[in-house]
Amino acid sequence: MGASSGPRRLSGMQKQALALYRGFLRAARSKPAEERRQIESVVSSEFRKNSKQVDRKNFIYIEYLLRRGNKQLDQLKSPDTVGLSSLSVDSSSQTTGSSS
Numbered sequence: 760m761g762a763s764s765g766p767r768r769l770s771g772m773q774k775q776a777l778a779l780y781r782g783f784l785r786a787a788r789s790k791p792a793e794e795r796r797q798i799e800s801v802v803s804s805e806f807r808k809n810s811k812q813v814d815r816k817n818f819i820y821i822e823y824l825l826r827r828g829n830k831q832l833d834q835l836k837s838p839d840t841v842g843l844s845s846l847s848v849d850s851s852s853q854t855t856g857s858s859s
Contacts, residue, residue: 772818772821772822772825775825776806776821776825779825779828779829779832780802780806782832783798783799783802783828783832783835784799784802786798786832786835786836787799787802787835789836789838798835809824
């Protein structure tokens with residue numbers, strides 16, 4: 760009954776991350792085509808990068824990323840905003856958790 764027993768249940772943070780990702784894609788639809796492609800590219804690469812680099816058990820950092828993403832999404836939803844830039848955050852000490 761392994762993989763065929765139905766869809767895997769997502770945690771609360773996974774649901775928040777997916778909702779945030781969908782929110783970015785929806786907000787991008789309201790922008791001109793060129794900006795939309797750039798926004799989708801930045802969002803996709805940021806989510807992909809964080810999914811590979813951030814330790815899944817580092818809940819504090821994941822919550823921080825979700826808060827930051829929601830603030831960026833609110834800014835993107837503004838009619839005055841035409842694009843989205845990728846913010847660089849030094850996550851080298853945040854990705855593996857503390858070992859001290």
